[in-house]
Amino acid sequence: MGENIIPLVDWRQDLPLPDPLAGAAGPLADRLGRPLHDLRISVTDRCNFRCSYCMPKEVFDHQYKFLPHSSLLSFEEITRLARVFVGLGVRKLRLTGGEPLLRKNVEGLVEQLAALRAPDGSALDLTLTTNGSLLERKAVALQRAGLRRVTVSLDALDDAVFRRMNDVDFPVADVLRGVDAALAAGLAPIKINMVVKRGTNDHEIVPLARHLRERYGAAVVLRCIEFMDVGATNGWRMDEVLPSAEVVERLSAVFPLEPLEPNAVGETAQRWRYRDGGGEFGVISSVTRAFCRDCNRARLSTEGRLFMCLFASRGHDLRALLRGEADDARIGATIAAIWNQRDDRYSELRGAAGPGGPAGARRVEMHYIGG
Numbered sequence: 001m002g003e004n005i006i007p008l009v010d011w012r013q014d015l016p017l018p019d020p021l022a023g024a025a026g027p028l029a030d031r032l033g034r035p036l037h038d039l040r041i042s043v044t045d046r047c048n049f050r051c052s053y054c055m056p057k058e059v060f061d062h063q064y065k066f067l068p069h070s071s072l073l074s075f076e077e078i079t080r081l082a083r084v085f086v087g088l089g090v091r092k093l094r095l096t097g098g099e100p101l102l103r104k105n106v107e108g109l110v111e112q113l114a115a116l117r118a119p120d121g122s123a124l125d126l127t128l129t130t131n132g133s134l135l136e137r138k139a140v141a142l143q144r145a146g147l148r149r150v151t152v153s154l155d156a157l158d159d160a161v162f163r164r165m166n167d168v169d170f171p172v173a174d175v176l177r178g179v180d181a182a183l184a185a186g187l188a189p190i191k192i193n194m195v196v197k198r199g200t201n202d203h204e205i206v207p208l209a210r211h212l213r214e215r216y217g218a219a220v221v222l223r224c225i226e227f228m229d230v231g232a233t234n235g236w237r238m239d240e241v242l243p244s245a246e247v248v249e250r251l252s253a254v255f256p257l258e259p260l261e262p263n264a265v266g267e268t269a270q271r272w273r274y275r276d277g278g279g280e281f282g283v284i285s286s287v288t289r290a291f292c293r294d295c296n297r298a299r300l301s302t303e304g305r306l307f308m309c310l311f312a313s314r315g316h317d318l319r320a321l322l323r324g325e326a327d328d329a330r331i332g333a334t335i336a337a338i339w340n341q342r343d344d345r346y347s348e349l350r351g352a353a354g355p356g357g358p359a360g361a362r363r364v365e366m367h368y369i370g371g
């Protein structure tokens, strides 16, 4: 059987870099008037889990060819790009992957990014999304390097259900020990992201919420995420989506909830508060309640391709600029021109197009550009 090669993105079809002078004057905004505020940085395409909604084992098996280290952006290149993005208005950096804690000495990158400042001298909002498998070991080093908070993916309380979602033999208890270590190290608040697949783990919503309330109280916020048609390999079906409205209804029947205002424009989660003061809960509803209208997020792939949407098919290669003659001003102007042209709103269009979503090219895989 030949090597298992899934084209992450068709390199031959990188989007052409716009003329850096084409950027519009005035505050940076895309075609829908959205500012650039968040940058998600994928630091590796590798992961030690095989979550069925992101990297299904049948596709990403032992023959799968991950990116060679030489093609990854170095920490210095990532930091240089992040500095340019901050100059364009970015105030929040999220490190993702694959599993970012698999990238060797990632705390060294955290240290470099934590030293960046907004033009007014204020610190950036620097966070990281992890599956928690290495968090117990890394929490103190990450905090010392300057990380302030962390998001942990955890799709069930029951080990067998957890295994059905992530397809590896990793106990929930070890992920929770990572959360304990992160809290003890001072990383807070901690968000727990649970991707809900109807018929697989939706019966775990209440038990997981109960356990987290009892174990951590308000220090940990559970967010349930609707199963999304990201990439082209996760076999997405609408009948496996449990709408967030139903999630809230189910949980509120056990732990009454009341709605909260968003923390900031562009926040992906709808926030709720337990009426009994037991903390917060959130839902992220890309399928049934699209939030493209305020989407202020850009995504940087592991080897320097810039994507305008989680459901994009093609990106712009910034690595060529980084490793070529371009200075920061030229790179900044190019990114500004890219953002100016942005009109992505896939989730809104999906809703309009109905099951199967809008027709279009193959979507990029989530483990490559970060969730």
Ligand code: SF4
Pocket (backbone or CB within 6 Å): 286, 291, 292, 293, 295, 296, 297, 308, 309, 310, 311, 344, 345, 346, 347, 348
């Ligand atoms: S679908 Fe794309 S444009 Fe819409 S919220 Fe998600 S990333 Fe943003």
